[in-house]
Amino acid sequence: MYVLGIETSCDETSAAVIKDGTQLLSNIVASQDELHEPYGGVVPELASRCHIEKIESIVDLSLEKASISLEDINGIAVTSGPGLVGSLVVGLSYAKALSYAKKIPFYGVNHLEAHLHAIFLEKKIEYPFIGLLVSGGHTSLYDIRGVGNYTLLGSTVDDACGEAFDKVAKILGLGYPGGRKIDEIAKKGNAKAILFPRPRLKEDDLNFSFSGLKTAVLNYCQKLGKSLSEVERNDIAASFQETVVETLLQKSLKALEKMQYPKLVIAGGVAANSRLRAAFQHMSKEKNIELFIPSLKLCTDNAAMVGALGYHYLVAGQKAPFSLNAYATTSSSQASF
Ligand SMILES: Nc1ncnc2c1ncn2[C@@H]1O[C@H](COP(=O)(O)OP(=O)(O)OP(=O)(O)O)[C@@H](O)[C@H]1O
Ligand SMILES: [Mg+2]
Numbered sequence: 001m002y003v004l005g006i007e008t009s010c011d012e013t014s015a016a017v018i019k020d021g022t023q024l025l026s027n028i029v030a031s032q033d034e035l036h037e038p039y040g041g042v043v044p045e046l047a048s049r050c051h052i053e054k055i056e057s058i059v060d061l062s063l064e065k066a067s068i069s070l071e072d073i074n075g076i077a078v079t080s081g082p083g084l085v086g087s088l089v090v091g092l093s094y095a096k097a098l099s100y101a102k103k104i105p106f107y108g109v110n111h112l113e114a115h116l117h118a119i120f121l122e123k124k125i126e127y128p129f130i131g132l133l134v135s136g137g138h139t140s141l142y143d144i145r146g147v148g149n150y151t152l153l154g155s156t157v158d159d160a161c162g163e164a165f166d167k168v169a170k171i172l173g174l175g176y177p178g179g180r181k182i183d184e185i186a187k188k189g190n191a192k193a194i195l196f197p198r199p200r201l202k203e204d205d206l207n208f209s210f211s212g213l214k215t216a217v218l219n220y221c222q223k224l225g226k227s228l229s230e231v232e233r234n235d236i237a238a239s240f241q242e243t244v245v246e247t248l249l250q251k252s253l254k255a256l257e258k259m260q261y262p263k264l265v266i267a268g269g270v271a272a273n274s275r276l277r278a279a280f281q282h283m284s285k286e287k288n289i290e291l292f293i294p295s296l297k298l299c300t301d302n303a304a305m306v307g308a309l310g311y312h313y314l315v316a317g318q319k320a321p322f323s324l325n326a327y328a329t330t331s332s333s334q335a336s337f
Contacts, residue, residue, distance in 0.1 A: 077314065082327060196220075269301070
C-alpha cells in the first residue's frame with residue numbers, strides 16, 4: 001500500500017511517500033526558517049502564505065522522487081492538528097482536493113502521535129514503551145501501548161522545552177530557530193559553569209516546567225550587565241542545555257520505573273540535540289534500557305512520520321469525511337490522541 005503523507009502544521013511544507021507503512025520512498029521538507037528569521041519566530045500569516053506557494057511543487061517532487069504517480073497512491077495521510085490553523089488548512093485542503101479528484105481515501109493524523117511513531121520508519125519496536133515527546137510546542141511523557149492507545153503520564157505546566165531553547169537562544173542573541181544554535185555553541189562551553197535551577201526535579205510527579213529556567217537565564221545575563229563574551233555565551237548555553245537534559249532524563253527514568261517498562265522512545269525536534277542523545281545513550285547502557293531515537297531528519301517536522309502513522313488507520317479502512325477541520329490544540333480536537 002502506498003501512502004502519500006502531507007505535513008504543514010507549522011513552518012515546514014513537507015510531503016512523503018511511504019510503502020507498506022515503513023518503507024520510505026521519499027521525504028521532501030521545505031523549511032521556512034529564512035522567512036521567519038528576521039522576526040525571531042514564526043509569523044503565522046507568512047507561514048500559511050508560504051505553504052500555499054509551495055504545497056503543489058512539494059507534493060509533485062515527493063511523487064517524482066518515489067518514482068510513482070498519483071494513480072498509484074492508495075491513501076493520503078495529512079496532519080489535521082495540533083498546530084497553526086492557517087498552516088494546517090493548506091495541507092488539509094490540498095489533501096481533500098486530491099482525495100476528491102482522484103477518489104483516494106484520506107485520513108487526518110495527529111501531529112504529536114506522528115512524532116512518536118517516526119521511529120517505526122527505522123526500527124521495529126514491540127509495544128508497550130514510554131514515549132518522551134520533546135518538541136517546539138510540547139514536552140510530555142506517554143505510556144504507549146499501540147497505535148491509538150496512549151495514556152498521558154505528565155507534561156509541561158508552562159513552556160515546552162523546544163520553546164525554552166528558542167527563547168534562551170533569543171536572549172543570547174543567536175537568532176531563530178535557536179535550538180540547533182545552542183546545541184552548536186554548547187559544545188565549546190562548560191556545562192558546569194553555572195548552576196541553574198532544576199525545574200520540578202524534586203516533585204514526585206511526571207510534569208515538567210521550563211519557564212523558570214528561561215527566566216533564570218535572563219536574570220543571569222542581566223546581572224552580568226554587559227554584552228556577553230563568546231566564552232560566557234558558550235558557558236550559559238552549555239549550562240542551560242545540561243539542565244534541560246538532566247530534567248528530561250530524571251523524569252523519563254521515573255516514568256520507566258513507574259510503568260516497569262524497559263523501553264524508551266524519544267521524539268520531536270529537541271531529540272535532535274546532541275547532548276540529549278549522548279546523555280540518554282549513556283543512561284540506557286547504565287540502566288539496561290532499550291533506547292530508540294529517530295535519525296535527525298525524522299526528529300523535526302516531516303511528512304514521512306505522518307504517512308507512516310496514517311498507514312495504520314488507512315489500512316484498517318478508516319477515512320476522514322470532507323467536513324474534517326484543522327484544530328489548534330489536541331484538547332480542542334475530536335482526536336483520540
Ligand atoms: N539540535 C537541537 N537542539 C535543541 N533543540 C532543537 C535542536 N534542533 C531543533 N530543536 C528544536 O526543536 C523545535 C522544533 O521541533 P518540532 O519541529 O518537533 O516542533 P514543532 O513542530 O514546532 O512543535 P510541535 O511538534 O510541538 O507542534 C524547535 O524548538 C527547535 O529549536
Ligand atoms: Mg512538530
